[in-house]
Amino acid sequence: MYKSSVVICSGGMDSVTLAYEEARRGKIQLLSFDYGQRHKKELECARMCAEDLNVPWEVVDLTSLGRLLHGSSLSDRRVDVPDGHYSAQSMKLTIVPNRNSIMLNCAVGVAIGTGAEVVYTAVHSGDRAIYPDCREEFVRALNQLIRVATETSVRVEAPFVNVTKADIASIGNRLGVDWTRTWSCYKGGEIHCGRCGTCTERQEAFHLAGVEDPTPYEDAEFWKTAEANA
Amino acid sequence: MYKSSVVICSGGMDSVTLAYEEARRGKIQLLSFDYGQRHKKELECARMCAEDLNVPWEVVDLTSLGRLLHGSSLSDRRVDVPDGHYSAQSMKLTIVPNRNSIMLNCAVGVAIGTGAEVVYTAVHSGDRAIYPDCREEFVRALNQLIRVATETSVRVEAPFVNVTKADIASIGNRLGVDWTRTWSCYKGGEIHCGRCGTCTERQEAFHLAGVEDPTPYEDAEFWKTAEANA
Numbered sequence: 001m002y003k004s005s006v007v008i009c010s011g012g013m014d015s016v017t018l019a020y021e022e023a024r025r026g027k028i029q030l031l032s033f034d035y036g037q038r039h040k041k042e043l044e045c046a047r048m049c050a051e052d053l054n055v056p057w058e059v060v061d062l063t064s065l066g067r068l069l070h071g072s073s074l075s076d077r078r079v080d081v082p083d084g085h086y087s088a089q090s091m092k093l094t095i096v097p098n099r100n101s102i103m104l105n106c107a108v109g110v111a112i113g114t115g116a117e118v119v120y121t122a123v124h125s126g127d128r129a130i131y132p133d134c135r136e137e138f139v140r141a142l143n144q145l146i147r148v149a150t151e152t153s154v155r156v157e158a159p160f161v162n163v164t165k166a167d168i169a170s171i172g173n174r175l176g177v178d179w180t181r182t183w184s185c186y187k188g189g190e191i192h193c194g195r196c197g198t199c200t201e202r203q204e205a206f207h208l209a210g211v212e213d214p215t216p217y218e219d220a221e222f223w224k225t226a227e228a229n230a
Numbered sequence: 231m232y233k234s235s236v237v238i239c240s241g242g243m244d245s246v247t248l249a250y251e252e253a254r255r256g257k258i259q260l261l262s263f264d265y266g267q268r269h270k271k272e273l274e275c276a277r278m279c280a281e282d283l284n285v286p287w288e289v290v291d292l293t294s295l296g297r298l299l300h301g302s303s304l305s306d307r308r309v310d311v312p313d314g315h316y317s318a319q320s321m322k323l324t325i326v327p328n329r330n331s332i333m334l335n336c337a338v339g340v341a342i343g344t345g346a347e348v349v350y351t352a353v354h355s356g357d358r359a360i361y362p363d364c365r366e367e368f369v370r371a372l373n374q375l376i377r378v379a380t381e382t383s384v385r386v387e388a389p390f391v392n393v394t395k396a397d398i399a400s401i402g403n404r405l406g407v408d409w410t411r412t413w414s415c416y417k418g419g420e421i422h423c424g425r426c427g428t429c430t431e432r433q434e435a436f437h438l439a440g441v442e443d444p445t446p447y448e449d450a451e452f453w454k455t456a457e458a459n460a
Contacts, residue, residue, distance in 0.1 A: 058298055064291035065336050069343045097342035101335040101379045105328055106295055112327035113299045133379040141378045145371040149331045149363040 005118040006031050006111045008103060009057075011045030013182045013202065014122035014160060017172035019049055021159075022120055024175075029056040031110060033103050035096065036066030045183040052181065060106055069097050100133035101142065104156055108146055111154045124160040124168060126201060136161050165201055166208035173211045180214050194219035200226045235348040236261050236341045238333060239287075241275030243412045243432065244352035244390060247402035251389075252350055253283045254405075260287040261340060263333050265326065266296030275413040282411065290336055299327050330363035331372065334386055338376055341384050354390040354398060356431060366391050395431055396438035403441045410444050424449035430456045 003026030009015040010032065022028050030053075032046040043059060050057030100121070107119040127134035139158045146154060160168060172179070184198040192199050194217030203223040206213035233256030239245040240262065252258050260283075262276040273289060280287030330351065337349045357364035369388045376384060390398060402409070414428040422429050424447030433453040436443035 059294070060298070061291070061294035064289070065339070068288055068290070068340045096339070098335055098339035098376075098380055101375060102332070102339055105331040105335050109295070109326070109328035109332055110298045132381045135378075138375075138378050141371075141375040145331060145368075145375045146328075148365075148368050148371045150328055151362045 003027070003118065004114075004116045005029075005120055006107050006114075006116045007120045008032070008107055008122070009046045009049055010122075011042035011047075011049065011183050012122075012198070013172060013177070013179060013184060013205070014124055014165065014168050016045070016049045016182045017168050017175065017177055018120055018122040018160065019053060019055075020172065020175040020177055023053045023055060027055075028053075028120075029058070029114070029116070031107050032057065032059045033062055033106070034059055034066075035062040035069070035099070041185070042183040045181055048181045052178070058110070060103075060110075062102070062106075065102070066096075069099075098133070100131075100138065104142060108150065108154055108156070112150060112152055117154060119154065119156045121156060121158050122160055122168075123158050124165055125162050126165050128161075134161070164208075165205035169205045169209035169211045173209070179206075189218060191216045191218060193217070195222045195226075199223065233257070233348065234344075234346045235259075235350055236337050236344075236346045237350045238262070238337055238352070239276045239279055240352075241272035241277075241279065241413050242352075242428070243402060243407070243409060243414060243435070244354055244395065244398050246275070246279045246412045247398050247405065247407055248350055248352040248390065249279055249283060249285075250402065250405040250407055253285060258283075258285050258350075259344070259346070260285060261337050262287065262289045263292055263336070264289055264296075265292040265299070265329070271415070271418075272413040275411055278411045282408070288340070290333075290340075292332070292336075295332070296326075299329075328363070330361075330368070334372060338380065338384055338386070342380060342382055347384060349384065349386045351386060351388050352390055352398075353388050354395055355392050356395050358391075364391070394438075395435035399435045399439035399441045403439070409436075419448060421446045421448060423447070425452045425456075429453065 005022055005026060005028050007019045007022055007028050007030050009019050009030040019030060030046060030050045032043055034043060047057055104119060104121060111119050123134035132138060139156055139161065143155050184202040185192040186196040186198055187193045192215050199217065200223035203213060235252055235256060235258050237249045237252055237258050237260050239249050239260040249258065249260060260276060260280045262273055264273060277287055334349060334351060341349050353364035362368060369386055369391065373385050414432040415422040416426040416428055417423045422445050430453035433443060
């Protein structure tokens with residue numbers, strides 16, 4: 001059956017890979033969220049992904065909400081972005097309160113409005129240590145809520161929920177993703193910092209997958225010594 | 231125990247009454263949503279409610295999302311607002327896809343960020359015929375999602391979920407709500423139209439409660455003959 005879906009795309013390597021995968025299976029539209037991130041590089045990469053796949057792309061502006069979500073270093077400029085391994089406890093500073101419930105419920109509204117059947121999210125197995133809203137249990141509870149709240153058959157799927165980021169690097173490589181058109185860094189520099197949680201995770205993933213990493217980093221060595229429990 | 235809460239306030243008689251009630255019990259902040267409604271009258275009433283109660287008020291701008299939620303007459307200007315009784319099937323046109331999940335999850339993020347324990351929503355028993363996201367089952371599923379997604383004890387409460395709008399009129403009257411500073415009408419006129427779903431429901435509620443209705447309506451007679459299943 002011909003499938004129509006909404007893929008939430010941050011412009012990072014996970015969601016861009018997922019968009020490439022789902023674009024081969026059916027009709028997709030990309031949806032990005034601007035909640036006042038420190039930089040707009042990732043939105044620009046999401047736009048390029050839509051361009052490369054020749055699919056529609058929309059941005060939901062949540063900046064006015066972002067200002068009210070105090071306490072996260074990703075949307076609150078009073079908090080510094082921590083360096084270190086992605087799964088370290090210090091990464092809890094990067095939690096945007098209730099982010100995935102907010103974004104996915106917005107996407108479900110868009111899916112219902114446009115007749116799409118599925119909303120895809122690219123959460124992966126490395127997310128679950130720190131982010132409770134990236135776990136299978138979360139996806140199940142969300143789908144239960146959607147059934148009750150909307151009385152539609154729209155559902156959320158997280159095909160990478162048990163897939164490592166290294167495997168995503170392999171999948172994306174096979175699908176021909178141009179990694180220079182993806183963005184991971186939490187900071188606002190011209191190039192990837194190489195030291196924040198997602199930069200260390202990105203470099204580690206390419207390394208473990210044996211995929212060449214074409215990304216320029218300010219510090220390309222730090223990740224090798226970052227400890228998961230620093 | 232001193233309680234801090236977020237009250238979602240549309241500026242209508244239900245949420246304004248709820249804000250009055252909760253303001254007597256603890257520290258509250260009001261949160262409103264602009265998803266591109268046809269008029270801003272209700273936001274202005276929410277602002278006045280915060281002013282009357284001397285509590286903080288914030289608006290989350292969801293207009294960019296509203297444009298993507300095709301199909302509802304409240305946010306999509308290509309669809310006409312239907313006249314008639316609030317519980318009639320024609321009112322399904324007024325469903326904004328997934329609205330309460332979106333608004334309540336945003337409010338939960340704000341509650342977590344600001345240290346509030348409870349998010350209050352003023353859904354009432356008359357909402358449940360048409361809106362699945364106004365039922366007890368919905369609130370239960372949402373609280374389950376919040377537990378899993380956030381690992382906090384923040385919860386959503388809907389104290390009017392089994393209360394009729396007529397009872398809300400009585401409660402608000404007792405609390406001293408100034409009804410001229412509340413707005414119900416779905417249309418964009420200078421005064422309440424008197425014919426749309428919420429206008430008929432509003433007039434009926436005051437009538438059943440035996441509370442004097444100070445609201446000027448363009449058509450103050452229509453509601454008496456509007457049929458629930460027209």
